[in-house]
Amino acid sequence: MKYFKPAILIALGIIAIYFVIDRVLPYSNFSIEQFGEYYWPNKWWLVGHLFGGMMALLIGPFQFSKTFRNKYLKTHRNLGKVYIIAIIIGSLCGMYMSFTVAPQVNAAWSISLFFLAFPWLISVLMAYRAIRLRRIIQHREWMIRSYVLTFAFVLFRFLDERAITEELMKDFGERGPTCIWLSWAVPLFIVEVILQWNKKK
Numbered sequence: 001m002k003y004f005k006p007a008i009l010i011a012l013g014i015i016a017i018y019f020v021i022d023r024v025l026p027y028s029n030f031s032i033e034q035f036g037e038y039y040w041p042n043k044w045w046l047v048g049h050l051f052g053g054m055m056a057l058l059i060g061p062f063q064f065s066k067t068f069r070n071k072y073l074k075t076h077r078n079l080g081k082v083y084i085i086a087i088i089i090g091s092l093c094g095m096y097m098s099f100t101v102a103p104q105v106n107a108a109w110s111i112s113l114f115f116l117a118f119p120w121l122i123s124v125l126m127a128y129r130a131i132r133l134r135r136i137i138q139h140r141e142w143m144i145r146s147y148v149l150t151f152a153f154v155l156f157r158f159l160d161e162r163a164i165t166e167e168l169m170k171d172f173g174e175r176g177p178t179c180i181w182l183s184w185a186v187p188l189f190i191v192e193v194i195l196q197w198n199k200k201k
Helices: 004-029 032-063 066-071 073-100 107-132 136-160 163-168 172-197
Strands: none
Touching: 004 032, 004 136, 032 066, 032 073, 032 136, 066 073, 073 107, 107 136, 107 172, 136 172, 163 172
16 A cells, blocks of 8 residues: 555556647647647637646646655645646636537537536635645645546546447547546546545544
8 A cells, every 4th residue: 555656646647648748739739730620710728728737637646746745845835836727727718618619519518518627627726725724634635636627638538539438429429528527527426435435524
């Protein structure tokens, strides 16, 4: 158990780096071929969403490391501020696109995107409020919930692109919203059970 948490954080960091290189950085060339006609008219909103999510995704594992936090407390606090700002930008851009871009697919896709971006924003604001009130345990718990929602974008891509998922739901209008809900609602429920399991009050 001693090495379990560090192993998890390292794994999350590796997955985050791979996802950023494979899925986020290609959009830095700002070409219509990369964005496609679907996103091109709202490219700057997508850029804000992608790069806000990227920053949060990469920073998260460092923030959960007790060794890093104890050794570099000032850096931990500064990275926390960047994390919060990144999620505010990423989530607001995501909510905007849920109303402007997503309806091109269908209403279910639009609604599912909004209700990923909205809890993503609220969770990090709750984490910020908790630390301002010096409620360390609550802050840590809300940061965990926040990162689960941040990581949902990675899990969504994984679920959406599996052959079995495409076989079960050939139409993206059905598959996309389903994968969105599965990518955050189920992991968040599991994490919540773990967080509450050993609480005495």
